[in-house]
Amino acid sequence: MAEQPWNRGLAFRRCLVSVLTLLGTLTYATADEPQDYRSRNFVVHTDLPKEDAEQLLEKMEVMLKMISRYWGAPLRKPVECYVVVDDSNWPPADLPAQARPIVQSGGITIAQGTRRGNVFNLTATVYASSKFGTAQHEAVHAYCYHTFGVTGPTWYAEGMAEMGNYWKEDDSSVTAPPYVIDFLKRSRSKPLSEITDNNQRTGDGWQNYAWRWALCHFLVNNPNYRDRFRQLGISYLKQGTTSFERAYASQLQELDFEFRLFMQHLGVGLNAESTAWNWKTRPRKPSTKRTMTTKVYAKRGWQATNAQLTQGQQYRFTTDGKWFISSEEEVGVEGNANGEGRLEAVLIENFQLSEPFELGSSGTFTAPGNGQLVLRCRDKWTQLNDNSGSISVKIQAGREVAGRDAAADVGVESR
Ligand SMILES: [Zn+2]
Incomplete structure (x- = not known):
């Protein structure tokens, strides 16, 4: 196999821009001057008040514990995060020009370093708005860059990053916010092939992120598909060649049926296991004698x-x-x-x-x-x-x- 040249420079994911226009401006108390906070795996620079910053670090550590367990790999090195309440609190030198407009309502993760195939040395930095769980979302991308060198195809990378945003410890039921659920309930159903299309671009609107999250949540939690989904994800992250269609080729009709059932009953508290179907029971016709x-x-x-x-x-x-x-x-x-x-x-x-x-x-x-x-x-x-x-x-x-x-x-x- 031909050697790929060393890939030097930038990789990035830009996410969730435009949520703010839907929700209107939310006001947050601010500590004005950005401060530094540290936990085991994160360094956070933020103008959030101290209590909120510490709470954010705690949430990110819990989320990291869950995703590390899910992907079976610890984070290789700490992640640096800039979490912004109001960018006017940040001197020009403290935020890259590329990130400044994005952190007003979204986030971006910038990875720098070298990568050749599965050999890589990347350092990912998160720039995120303090709103909507954006920092947790971006931290999932940073974990993937540090641990695997890539984040996977867009639908998977963004769907799993939204999982990181909504994941709650010891609770696998749906916890997405109401505007995401309302949007999905109002939408026409989307074919699996459209959600998992490999030609999608990152940062293409929260509505697409909502569909990717829904499919990832369903596949992570439905017992008929979850083992294969974990294998598929690890294959994506280790740059294997498996595609979604190939991974589920023998089950696509069943998967499509169960996903539609999941979407039909979607709501906070829905457990994806309750929409799993038992295809193994072979029915027979009852008779007057057979009970x-x-x-x-x-x-x-x-x-x-x-x-x-x-x-x-x-x-x-x-x-x-x-x-x-x-x-x-x-x-x-x-x-x-x-x-x-x-x-x-x-x-x-x-x-x-x-x-x-x-x-x-x-x-x-x-x-x-x-x-x-x-x-x-x-x-x-x-x-x-x-x-x-x-x-x-x-x-x-x-x-x-x-x-x-x-x-x-x-x-x-x-x-
Ligand atoms: Zn993202």
Whole structure:
């Protein structure tokens, strides 16, 4: 393989410019004269008040601990950060001219040094606004430059840097700010290929960052995809050749379905695990003689049963148990007065979901379509984390529908 020439000079990422125009100007108390603060892995120069500066260092250390654990590599050397409240507090010599306009509402990480393939010696410096978690975001880029020499393709670098901004210790649920979530909820859905397109440029607007964050958050936390995503990320950072499409080639349809489900229910508190789908349960058609039994957990999202239903066929079901829809509220499978805690169902066929329909504690119902029966405890998707308990559901075919021989269906594998 031909040797690459030594790459000397600058690499940089410029991020999150334009958030301010959306939110308007926020006022921050300022200590005026920039001061220096140090922690184990960061040196921060800032005009933030002392208490805020110390709090920022603490947050950055926690974030660094989490990303180092995630990528399985410690930071190689401390990162220097300039965190700016008001650039008029900064003498001309204290901020590079390139960074000055950017730190008013965004951030930039400038890496200097040498790199040849995987051999590098880079020093990254962060210049960031004190607002919107920009310093944490930029610190993720600086960690990647110091540890791997690169930050990866734009969608990955910026999505993971936003993860660094929102990451909370011991909490893997969604914690992005309301304006990010509102924007994503209002947007038309974006194809995976568009979010992961390699021809994107850094600093192209917070809306694109929001999509990259959403996909990274989903892939970091969904148990069906997270191991492969970690491998893909390490391959990006070690300059391997794996692409997103190649990494998930055998699962793209499933991944697309689950990502759309995640985006549909997106909100603060949503756990990406609750939108993970169980594709392994192979459904069969219940008959009047064969009873299908499934356990349904209150804490989880849609849960596949082993029953494949036929449109127009009547089914009987019974349930056993109670569950909690908060740390205190125990309810039966009928649910409370607001219908929370009630057993509800959908059918899935060819990656399409039917409209949800209610079941309750026992009774009969007619299948509204063909598909695998999927169940859950009805509760706000963003409030499943404090649920507990499970119920057992038994289902069998009811009386035969005219023109259809239910017994003939016994033993038929549907997928
Ligand atoms: Zn960035």
